[in-house]
Amino acid sequence: MTAEGDLASRWLGASVLAASDESFGEKENLLTPTPAAFEPGHYGNRGEIVDGWETRRRREPGHDWAIVRLGAAGIVTSVDVDTSFFTGNYPQSVSVEACGCEGYPSPAELAGMPWETIVPRSPLAGDSHNVFTVSDQRRFTHVRLSAYPDGGIARFRVHGQVVPDPRGLEHLTIDLAGQEYGGLVIASSDDFYTAASTLNRPGRARTMGEGWETQRRRDDGNDYAVFRLAFPGRIRRAIIDTAHFKYNASAAVALSGCAKDALPADDSRDWLPLLDRVRLQPDTRHVFGLDGAVPVTFARLDAFPDGGISRIRLIGVVDEAARRAAGYLWFNALPEGQAAHCLSQAGLGAELAAEIVSQRPVSEHWLATQQTGPRLAILAGMLEGRATTPPG
Incomplete structure (x- = not known):
């Protein structure tokens, strides 16, 4: 995948x-x-x-x-x-x-x-x-x-x-698995009819062909799809949609998550239960509340025993450390002109903006060494999502 x-x-x-x-x-x-x-x-x-x-x-x-x-x-x-x-x-x-x-x-x-x-x-x-x-x-x-x-x-x-623009995401709940933010399906058991990579597309599926459908299973196992979340975060709600799958929807699903940076083995204890096995209905949008106690980096959907699911949404909040990391990744990857423009729009003068851009790649350590003041608060707001104070 x-x-x-x-x-x-x-x-x-x-x-x-x-x-x-x-x-x-x-x-x-x-x-x-x-x-x-x-x-x-x-x-x-x-x-x-x-x-x-x-x-x-x-x-x-x-x-x-x-x-x-x-x-x-x-x-x-x-x-x-x-x-x-x-x-x-x-x-x-x-x-x-x-x-x-x-x-x-x-x-x-x-x-x-x-x-x-x-x-x-x-x-x-x-x-x-x-x-x-x-x-x-x-x-x-x-x-x-x-x-x-x-x-x-x-x-x-x-x-x-x-590379999503993280400005403001610290105030939102988002689909942590969504493709628009960089969520990816990185593994699946079976893409026989249609690929699991459709599961986290934006929008609802318009037909059965726009969802994930596996072949008919003739053993005692089950199918699965693994997501690398766009940001590590705390999942508060899972939406499992079987729209258009009327006679071949998965019978049940379970969700688990992992907080590690590297994908663990299928049977690893690093997989934490997020949603116990629950029955699904055909052609139905299911909404399940989760406690979101632990921020996770990966999520695994187990579908029993096989069948079809059109969409999955993992709604939650971005982890604070992940938000900071996303800010530095975004700013350091911007073309020079756009980076300077972002700083100027935020309220920094052209000379200071050019100086900061010239020092990229910047880091948390770099920011900590800068002189404090209202302009630093503006920069911290962009890079790390901290509260900002407009310059005087």
């Missing part, structure tokens, strides 16, 4: 903000969650209907491009430029740039942002998954895919580690 997610997933709210051209295939097709499909011989007013982004034949200098707002900002580890079914009309090469910015900038505003090259111009193969490794360790919010000189791309995936 992958330890990373697609930062450009439509499930997370990613979108294609703008493109230079989309004469033959709409730019939105790039992020369609399902694999590309193609039925030859189907034509519309613009030509053959394609399941991808396809531009016109370029007769002037330049190249085509598309800007994607990531559904979850994070550190990109690889991109997949999928040219499935494009055989004589795919771009000769591509490059990918990225930037990090606050808020919701328009395409025109993004044009003036400092873009960093994360994939240099590289040749493409047709009807293939072209995967490019990314080594840049900064956190980005947007990517720009450039196609040289023109042509068609079926899908675009941006794999990486979600």
